[in-house]
Amino acid sequence: WGYSTQAQSVNYSKFGKGLQFIAADSSFSLKFSTRFQFLYSGSQNEVTQEWEDRLQIRRARLKFDGFVYSPRLVYKIELGLSNSDIGSGLLRVHNQADNIILDAVAKWEMAPKLFLWVGQTKLPGNRERVISSQQLQFVDRSLLNANFNLDRDAGLQLRHEHQAGQVVLREIASISMGEGRNITVDNAGGYDYTARLEVLPLGHFTGGGDYFNSDLLREKTPKLSVAASFDYNHNTSKSRGQLGSFLSDNRSLRTIFIDGMFKYQGFSAMAEYADRKAPDGPVVAVSDTGTPTETFVTGTALNAQAGYLFKTNWEVAGRYTTVDFAEATQLLNQKQYTLALSRYVVGHSLKVQSDMSLIQTEQEHDAFQFRIQMELSL
């Protein structure tokens, strides 16, 4: 029932940093970590007015990373285990197999601060997506992300960072398959091209804080990052680019993101704007009555959120999201208001987060959702 103590090998790491090993001859290192989220979520059924809820292992992961040959050659392998993560829709393009691999990527520092990434990993899209699902301020990401994010893809990324005085600049360019992770057949349509520029006018965030939510490290001076991404997914066949369902025709998608993160003394704010267009029109098929039956998901979205972390490591945060789909798609616009209460026991490694949302969907009744989630991550 409990935990029985006995002699164990000491690992020079600490909770939240995984198990860490380095070869005696410094020829490679390996960090191993695992994590899971246990989620309760409930919402009111619009029609029956009944409360519908569920419990589930929302995410569970295995992570392996480190360097090989030289500290300038870093690898990362991350595996999904939960059914939510690995379902592939039984599609032929996935070899009718589960999508277990999230990341499998090598990162080579070709020259100081110039990195070539080779493999499958997240594209340099909106900040909220690139932040790990372990390190969010709310129970899960926003509707902006659900509709427009670039997700993971197989390809190459070139990443550069440099500093001008206090100002940090990062430039990222990538080319990738365009249909998302774990595609095993020929590339339908063309490739996806992404570029991103980040500016940190007030210098680096403490501990890489521009890429985790909540000001857990309580920045002593204000820190800001503003960034823009541009993505051109040439002839993709999935309704949301790297995500969504395969449609019967291809379209090129053009997506712009503008996002920013600000942190200061326990206060944190993140905002994102997304704009996706299909220059040849998003709709691929219509019914006899003219209603779209197959459409790419295009339009604009805005997400803004802010939170304050009390000295007790309780945090209160609020979020506002609005999604406006392109009129041709006839998808229903949504607004969402979310209030979160979180208790960080050990940062993002051991925490309990809850949030409640009011979701306003065009032409529908307002919906209310409540969620509470535990995160445990070595």
Added chain:
Amino acid sequence: WGYSTQAQSVNYSKFGKGLQFIAADSSFSLKFSTRFQFLYSGSQNEVTQEWEDRLQIRRARLKFDGFVYSPRLVYKIELGLSNSDIGSGLLRVHNQADNIILDAVAKWEMAPKLFLWVGQTKLPGNRERVISSQQLQFVDRSLLNANFNLDRDAGLQLRHEHQAGQVVLREIASISMGEGRNITVDNAGGYDYTARLEVLPLGHFTGGGDYFNSDLLREKTPKLSVAASFDYNHNTSKSRGQLGSFLSDNRSLRTIFIDGMFKYQGFSAMAEYADRKAPDGPVVAVSDTGTPTETFVTGTALNAQAGYLFKTNWEVAGRYTTVDFAEATQLLNQKQYTLALSRYVVGHSLKVQSDMSLIQTEQEHDAFQFRIQMELSL
């Protein structure tokens, strides 16, 4: 071909206890283990009278457990790898993905000997089910378990243990989804409520022996555990509650288990009784001729088994199982007689077990089955 020795890092563990690590600052620990079973099974085809047999990796697992933050907060993640373990029937409720996650659970000792379990793990049902498949006395569990066990589920468990003189008492209560592991959609019907009481009148078993089969630690004084579980699965939609196939209508299931374990000087005995009822009737659909085409599996079952472990670590064991289904289900009652011969090389970590069974099914010819299985578990 063989094993080549070379300098290796020493791990303060031993075979059967996995690799064990503790962080230098005692902020977390991790035990890693893996195991597999290789099974030969053969049986006589009733119709052709031919011997039909097969070889397979019956089970293969990865296990991660330890504590985080404090020894009072324990986690466990267990993953299934073999096709027998992970097949999900390609159902939508499993996101059409494999059911890789067996356990993902956190166990918090809120007060001395009072534990809150949060996540997905085995429910406090019949003892035979809760005993690991690694630690059985026979090649696999009985027909009682196959028909009536509660299996794993996502939820909360409250567990308490206390002692009155020599007598150990354990009380367990749980609330869970009711449809078994790795459900990713809304909760069909209601929740499942389980309560269990265990009494150990002669004190603790050596090394937790009330939850592994065979008296491997040769109790010097007699040890006994008797227990009863009560389960109410409100409006479940699967034919055997957490298991079985989804039916077209829901039923509430009420299950009672009474079980016990006894061990003394190499002798061990385990017995279980199960009784499952569907107060609103088990049958959901019938054919034109009135034969049930969809039914919940209800009825009673008895399993009794005993074995003696010789000084040589050879064990002989016998088992008798009878299953009587509710008449309305028109399922065929079964009796099974099993004789097992096992050689424990290193306890339940390295062993070869064989058993042969006579299976008597109502209205059918008697069937004979022979199995032999190797278990290897770090």
Added chain:
Amino acid sequence: WGYSTQAQSVNYSKFGKGLQFIAADSSFSLKFSTRFQFLYSGSQNEVTQEWEDRLQIRRARLKFDGFVYSPRLVYKIELGLSNSDIGSGLLRVHNQADNIILDAVAKWEMAPKLFLWVGQTKLPGNRERVISSQQLQFVDRSLLNANFNLDRDAGLQLRHEHQAGQVVLREIASISMGEGRNITVDNAGGYDYTARLEVLPLGHFTGGGDYFNSDLLREKTPKLSVAASFDYNHNTSKSRGQLGSFLSDNRSLRTIFIDGMFKYQGFSAMAEYADRKAPDGPVVAVSDTGTPTETFVTGTALNAQAGYLFKTNWEVAGRYTTVDFAEATQLLNQKQYTLALSRYVVGHSLKVQSDMSLIQTEQEHDAFQFRIQMELSL
């Protein structure tokens, strides 16, 4: 972005050898390794004349091996993670689950140099197949292997090695299910019987070099291995024995392999000949016009390849493969010419390989393929 150094536990291993641990009481050991391949492949579409290409994680694996109880009892578990590796075709015989388990096998040295293997692993078929996909000279294996290899299977193998002067002799016999890995239902048809004899007239290769491609260890004296395998797969139901699709009728397949490996001072050559027959005829079903609609894949194939490893660890290699199917199958014969250029940064553990192939298929236009792949293996 980069790799941040911090105190880490030292592991007495080196890059390419995985993490290695041994229990303080020498009761077990564990080596853990992981690897992935990132592949670009392109070929010219015969009809449209367009270049079609793709990027993918071709293979990703987790590997666990070591000894338990005694160094004479070795285990190995290897798991596939990439969609290419684990797709099972959603078949009932695989329990409609992914085929994650590649190897799960115990290897017991019963007497000096006499090994009993128990579990699921590669059969002792053609050398190219038994060589790990990590340790190839080309981006992937040849057409001979694609059509006629024995692959993995569940069963028993008896392996013996002895030496007569300088000459090393190995005899291997196996019995296995015959339908390949991760079958969970009864054995369709009969078992598969394989025998293999290997002769190394010039003694052992350095570092087991008869079972990896390329002369990475630059043999100082010539080394040669010649071998022959004989396989009889009794009443298999899959078109290529352990592989292929399930057909509506069974056939017994008889396969002969003759193969050899030669290495000397950076030069390496490998050749294989395969001959598969179905004594009762390969064709199982024909269309109205007499064209086979279901057939076992029988015929002969030859693969010959050679490469030279320069002092700089660049290698140039060439390969010629020809496949002649049995006339009754009406499958189209193929010839393939491949030229490879590889850069081994750290042997087979960190390398980039490229190859280009001319593929001549009977009655079709010639096809051209280009591939480049990175391998990273702890």
